[in-house]
Amino acid sequence: MRIGIMLKIGNIELDMPFFQGSLSGYTDEAMRSIARQFGSPLTLTGVMLDKTAACAKARRSLGLDVAKNEQPVAAQIMGATGEMMAKAAGALEETGFDIIDLNIACPAPKVLRRRRGGYLLKDPQRVRDIFLAVRGAVKCPVMMKLRIGYGGGEQSRDCFWQICENATGDGVDALVVHGRSVCQLYRGRADWEIIAEVKQRFPETIVIGSGDIYDAEEAIERIETYKLDGVLVARGAIGNPWIFSDLKALWKGDKKPEPATLAEQGEVILSHYDMISARRRHSKGVRYFRKFAARYCKRHPERKKAQLALMAAKTGDQLTASVKEWFGV
Numbered sequence: 520m521r522i523g524i525m526l527k528i529g530n531i532e533l534d535m536p537f538f539q540g541s542l543s544g545y546t547d548e549a550m551r552s553i554a555r556q557f558g559s560p561l562t563l564t565g566v567m568l569d570k571t572a573a574c575a576k577a578r579r580s581l582g583l584d585v586a587k588n589e590q591p592v593a594a595q596i597m598g599a600t601g602e603m604m605a606k607a608a609g610a611l612e613e614t615g616f617d618i619i620d621l622n623i624a625c626p627a628p629k630v631l632r633r634r635r636g637g638y639l640l641k642d643p644q645r646v647r648d649i650f651l652a653v654r655g656a657v658k659c660p661v662m663m664k665l666r667i668g669y670g671g672g673e674q675s676r677d678c679f680w681q682i683c684e685n686a687t688g689d690g691v692d693a694l695v696v697h698g699r700s701v702c703q704l705y706r707g708r709a710d711w712e713i714i715a716e717v718k719q720r721f722p723e724t725i726v727i728g729s730g731d732i733y734d735a736e737e738a739i740e741r742i743e744t745y746k747l748d749g750v751l752v753a754r755g756a757i758g759n760p761w762i763f764s765d766l767k768a769l770w771k772g773d774k775k776p777e778p779a780t781l782a783e784q785g786e787v788i789l790s791h792y793d794m795i796s797a798r799r800r801h802s803k804g805v806r807y808f809r810k811f812a813a814r815y816c817k818r819h820p821e822r823k824k825a826q827l828a829l830m831a832a833k834t835g836d837q838l839t840a841s842v843k844e845w846f847g848v
């Protein structure tokens with residue numbers, strides 16, 4: 520029976536060592552809220568550019584602020600200089616975010632061209648400068664999201680270890696490690712042996728693993744096999760918030776809950792869409808919701824037909840009617 524505090528990131532105490540990871544384009548206020556309802560003890564925003572995050576007006580217009588009752592929530596930022604990253608971190612802490620997460624991982628070409636995100640894995644000194652500037656600008660915990668190197672070669676790996684060593688020496692509150700290199704993008708399988716090695720080399724540091732977690736059993740197997748402090752749930756939670764209630768039960772030693780009925784799934788889909796439509800005008804909201812709807816339909820026994828019906832909806836009313844019809848709400 521495992522109950523109580525299961526993971527501490529600085530002063531933030533979590534009752535379960537699994538939580539919703541950053542997914543740019545997905546982990547908006549609505550997806551974070553659903554993950555929380557199903558038991559994720561912490562949620563993260565998608566990555567925000569430092570300049571945008573530092574500007575209250577830009578944050579508001581893009582809906583990037585903390586919602587009511589959503590704590591604890593971490594804000595993830597990306598940039599190329601300590602000065603701007605520190606400004607962003609300070610502004611985000613002031614608006615109520617509980618943790619600042621530094622993105623040293625993003626593999627998108629436009630990000631790499633601007634020497635941000637995963638590009639920084641080539642430059643341990645710059646990562647250190649950024650970390651120290653941010654650390655000095657906020658009181659809240661600061662964590663770092665890394666991939667296991669820029670490429671697969673020795674030099675890339677040396678830079679990765681240097682970054683881990685600097686960050687742990689400088690007092691990072693957690694290292695979140697996605698077991699792929701930047702060049703790998705999302706190909707192949709994540710390398711959990713290297714994530715485990717991070718924990719072995721830096722046993723005092725909180726190390727959270729990420730990569731290919733699609734069900735609760737897998738997440739628990741990873742944390743136990745690789746002796747980590749936590750595991751991130753990312754793509755596996757899109758359209759599947761039940762992964763968190765499964766995790767909560769299995770981690771405590773209870774039986775896995777019965778799978779949600781179609782009607783229960785339908786209720787969640789409708790509530791997710793309602794939250795989105797509160798922020799986006801009707802047809803925009805419907806279009807934006809399609810990527811979530813497609814994932815929700817994965818559990819449907821007539822997946823293709825249900826998906827086609829939900830994708831065909833052009834207005835909020837049509838979408839709601841389709842969900843009601845196909846999920847029997």
Ligand SMILES: Cc1cc2nc3c(=O)[nH]c(=O)nc-3n(C[C@H](O)[C@H](O)[C@H](O)COP(=O)(O)O)c2cc1C
Pocket residue numbers: 540541542543544564565566595622624664697729730731732733751752753754755
């Ligand atoms: C569409 C998409 C968006 C992502 N956005 C972010 C992001 O903004 N910040 C970040 O640190 N990681 C981001 N990631 C990486 C995930 O957080 C996670 O580390 C990665 O997907 C591996 O975990 P998984 O295989 O369990 O999804 C993103 C991944 C995907 C597929």
